[in-house]
Amino acid sequence: DTGVSQDPRHKITKRGQNVTFRCDPISEHNRLYWYRQTLGQGPEFLTYFQNEAQLEKSRLLSDRFSAERPKGSFSTLEIQRTEQGDSAMYLCASSLNSYIYFGEGSWLTVV
Amino acid sequence: AQTVTQSQPEMSVQEAETVTLSCTYDTSESDYYLFWYKQPPSRQMILVIRQEAYKQQNATENRFSVNFQKAAKSFSLKISDSQLGDAAMYFCAYRRSSDYKLSFGAGTTVTVRA
Numbered sequence: 001d002t003g004v005s006q007d008p009r010h011k012i013t014k015r016g017q018n019v020t021f022r023c024d025p026i027s028e029h030n031r032l033y034w035y036r037q038t039l040g041q042g043p044e045f046l047t048y049f050q051n052e053a054q055l056e057k058s059r060l061l062s063d064r065f066s067a068e069r070p071k072g073s074f075s076t077l078e079i080q081r082t083e084q085g086d087s088a089m090y091l092c093a094s095s096l097n098s099y100i101y102f103g104e105g106s107w108l109t110v111v
Numbered sequence: 112a113q114t115v116t117q118s119q120p121e122m123s124v125q126e127a128e129t130v131t132l133s134c135t136y137d138t139s140e141s142d143y144y145l146f147w148y149k150q151p152p153s154r155q156m157i158l159v160i161r162q163e164a165y166k167q168q169n170a171t172e173n174r175f176s177v178n179f180q181k182a183a184k185s186f187s188l189k190i191s192d193s194q195l196g197d198a199a200m201y202f203c204a205y206r207r208s209s210d211y212k213l214s215f216g217a218g219t220t221v222t223v224r225a
Contacts, residue, residue: 003155004155033211033212040217041217041218042115042217043213048211056212091156098206099158100211100213101158102156102157104155
């Protein structure tokens, strides 16, 4: 499978714990994006990378959230001190040109 | 800020019939892209169709076509000859040509009746 891969697909964590999601983009894609999607809503942009540089961050990305893309390959999204409001699906996407391809998402449930 | 509005939370269509999904957007840009994405339950989001704002001709992909009205800032999706596999959440999305992030509407759930 050469699509966008995300891991884990589902995560249940207790409030206050840290969680990390990983995204492996399509291999030749230089841009990588993170979105958050809550039930019944459209995805909301969080941040994006061009190669290893994080070029834009949404105001939705509080200081508890950090994203990295070392060496311009895979990316991680870490959420520290999780809150119940962080429960959502975290979508990763990648692109080379104007076509953006999405992964299947990582569901986070904070209990 | 750009906003995308999908005013139909749910639409139902009989198999083999046609359904049209509405989308309006707000922008001050003249150059941008519009997209329709399909998200089946527990499945990844798939691009259905794309429209460049500078093109007057409406995009078509097999059974999917759009009606792009730039002056009205309207971008509707028509699904012809609906199939059971078309059942999904459909999202309208906007992107400025000078940017890379997408702004999505709230989505329309399409149900196909056999």
